[in-house]
Amino acid sequence: PDDEDYAATWEIARNVSGTIPERKVHQRFLANRSVVSRISRMRREQPDKIRRIFDKATEFATRRKAAKVSIHSTHANPVTGALLTTLKALVLLPLMVVLGIASAPGWGVAEYLASRVKDKVFRNSFRCVALLAVWTLCLIVWAVVLFCCFRWYIALAALLLLIPAPLWTYDYIENARRCISAWRYLFNKDLQQSHKELMNEIKNI
Numbered sequence: 001p002d003d004e005d006y007a008a009t010w011e012i013a014r015n016v017s018g019t020i021p022e023r024k025v026h027q028r029f030l031a032n033r034s035v036v037s038r039i040s041r042m043r044r045e046q047p048d049k050i051r052r053i054f055d056k057a058t059e060f061a062t063r064r065k066a067a068k069v070s071i072h073s074t075h076a077n078p079v080t081g082a083l084l085t086t087l088k089a090l091v092l093l094p095l096m097v098v099l100g101i102a103s104a105p106g107w108g109v110a111e112y113l114a115s116r117v118k119d120k121v122f123r124n125s126f127r128c129v130a131l132l133a134v135w136t137l138c139l140i141v142w143a144v145v146l147f148c149c150f151r152w153y154i155a156l157a158a159l160l161l162l163i164p165a166p167l168w169t170y171d172y173i174e175n176a177r178r179c180i181s182a183w184r185y186l187f188n189k190d191l192q193q194s195h196k197e198l199m200n201e202i203k204n205i
Contacts, residue, residue, distance in 0.1 A: 008054040009039055011061045011071075012202055015195075018075035038205045053201045060191075060198045067188055070181040074195050078186040085179035089172075096172040102142070103165040106135035135166055 017031040042050040064071070073081055113134075114127035142162055146155035185191060 005043075005054050007061065008057040009036060011057040012039065012053070012205070014071050015057075015074070015199065015202060018071065035202075035205060042205060049204070053205065056198050056201050060194050063191055063194055067184060067191055068181065069185045069188065069191060070178055072178050073181040073185040076182075078182070078192060082179070082182040082186045085175060085182050089176055089179050092172060092175075096169060099162070099165040100169045100172070102162055103135070103138075103169050106131055106138045106166055107169070109134045131166055139163065 013032045013035050016035045017028040020028045020031055022028070039050060064074070075081075076084075110127055110131035113130045114123050117123045117126050139159070139162065143155075143159055146158050149155075150158070
């Protein structure tokens with residue numbers, strides 16, 4: 001992180017590994033390591049060339065962030081990306097509304113407790129621990145309510161569905177953000193052109 005070209009290197013690496021499905025974590029890791037290794041070699045052997053690529057990556061990252069476009073939105077075809085994320089959001093919306101409301105107390109308390117932590121680096125870790133603890137208590141309450149109001153097999157099924165509710169809600173919100181980002185990217189032709197130019201430069205690494 002203390003490297004002045006760290007941000008540009010990371011932007012390049014994410015554009016390279018981003019074409020690999022997110023579930024293939026190891027392959028993405030290998031792709032990142034490979035491109036970083038090639039960048040290090042170019043810094044020694046072709047400093048002027050890699051400097052031009054760094055400048056292009058920095059320019060693209062600045063324009064992308066100003067347009068509020070996620071790096072994930074640039075990895076797919078703009079039309080396909082916008083349509084798929086929208087379809088996913090619409091299909092899951094009814095279920096996620098229910099799970100979101102059910103898990104709201106857990107998220108609310110966890111966020112409040114996390115907001116009291118001044119250390120930003122530690123805050124995310126604390127939020128996860130707080131959510132786990134609070135949601136465990138919430139599940140106990142939900143279990144009592146469900147088993148008192150419904151037949152045992154319906155209550156059990158609902159309780160099993162509620163267990164991952166906070167994580168599913170978080171993932172859905174993230175997908176909704178990507179959906180909005182994808183539509184922004186779709187209608188930003190200049191940013192698409194800038195990305196094509198960057199990818200053409202990255203091919204030379």
